[in-house]
Amino acid sequence: MRIDISLLPALAATFMLVFARIGAMVMLLPGLGEANIPVRIKLAIALLLTLVILPLHRAAYNIDMQSITALLVLMMHEIVIGIVLGATARVTLSALQVAGSVIAQQLGLGFVTTVDPTQGQQGLLIGNFLTILGLTLLFATDSHHLVIAALNDSYSIFAPGEAMVSGDVASLATRAFTAAFKIGIQLSAPFLVFGIVFNIGLGVLARLMPQMQVYFVGVPLSILFGFLILALVLVTMMGTFLEYFIGVMHQLIPSR
Structure with missing residues (x-):
C-alpha cells in the first residue's frame, strides 16, 4: 500500500495563507483582539476558524511551491486583507468612544478617566462604559456571527492572488x-x-444673579440631569449602534 503525500506541502502552504488572513483579522476584531485577551486564546480562535474556512476556499489558492517569493507576496497580500477586515470592524466600535467623549464633555466629566479594558490605556469613563456595553450586546445578540460571515465572503471580494484595488480599500477605510x-x-x-x-x-x-456661584450650582445639576438623560436614551443609543454595526457588516457580505 502506497500513500501519496505529494500534496502535503501545497496543503500546508494553503493552510498558512488562510491562517495569515484569519489571524490578522482576529487580532483586530472587537471582543477578540483586545489587549487583555491572552495570545493563546487568540491563536486558538484563529486556528479553529482556519480549520473551518480552509475546506471551503482551498481551491481558490494557486500555490507555486517552486517560488518562495511568490508565496511571501501572497502571504503579505492575505495579511493586508485580514488587517483591512479587522480594522473595519474595530473602527465601528470607536463610534461609542466618540459618543462617550462628547457626552462626558457635555456633563462636565471630561476629566474622569479609567483604564479602557479594550485598549489597555486610559479612556473617559462614559466612553469605556458604552464600549463594554456595546461589546456585550454584540455577543448577546450573536452579531459577531456576521463578522465570521464577512470573513467567509471576503474570498469573493478579495480573491487570493488578485491585486487589491487601492481605491476600493481607501474608499472602504474612508467610509468606515x-x-x-x-x-x-x-x-x-x-x-x-x-x-x-x-x-x-x-x-x-x-446675569440675573451675579452674586450666585453658578459653577458650583451648575456642575452637580449638569451631572445629575445628564445621567437622567443617559438612562432615558441608553436603550435607543445602543439599538442605533447595533443597527449601524450590522449595516457595516452587511456591506462586507454582498451575497446576503
Whole structure:
C-alpha cells in the first residue's frame, strides 16, 4: 500500500495563507483582539476558524511551491486583507468612544478617566462604559456571527492572488471612519442639545444673579440631569449602534 503525500506541502502552504488572513483579522476584531485577551486564546480562535474556512476556499489558492517569493507576496497580500477586515470592524466600535467623549464633555466629566479594558490605556469613563456595553450586546445578540460571515465572503471580494484595488480599500477605510464619527455624534446628539440649553440657562442665571456661584450650582445639576438623560436614551443609543454595526457588516457580505 502506497500513500501519496505529494500534496502535503501545497496543503500546508494553503493552510498558512488562510491562517495569515484569519489571524490578522482576529487580532483586530472587537471582543477578540483586545489587549487583555491572552495570545493563546487568540491563536486558538484563529486556528479553529482556519480549520473551518480552509475546506471551503482551498481551491481558490494557486500555490507555486517552486517560488518562495511568490508565496511571501501572497502571504503579505492575505495579511493586508485580514488587517483591512479587522480594522473595519474595530473602527465601528470607536463610534461609542466618540459618543462617550462628547457626552462626558457635555456633563462636565471630561476629566474622569479609567483604564479602557479594550485598549489597555486610559479612556473617559462614559466612553469605556458604552464600549463594554456595546461589546456585550454584540455577543448577546450573536452579531459577531456576521463578522465570521464577512470573513467567509471576503474570498469573493478579495480573491487570493488578485491585486487589491487601492481605491476600493481607501474608499472602504474612508467610509468606515466617517460613518463611525457620524454615528458617534448622532448618539450624543441629545447631550449636545442638553449642553447648549443648560449652559445658556446658566449664562442667563449668572446675569440675573451675579452674586450666585453658578459653577458650583451648575456642575452637580449638569451631572445629575445628564445621567437622567443617559438612562432615558441608553436603550435607543445602543439599538442605533447595533443597527449601524450590522449595516457595516452587511456591506462586507454582498451575497446576503
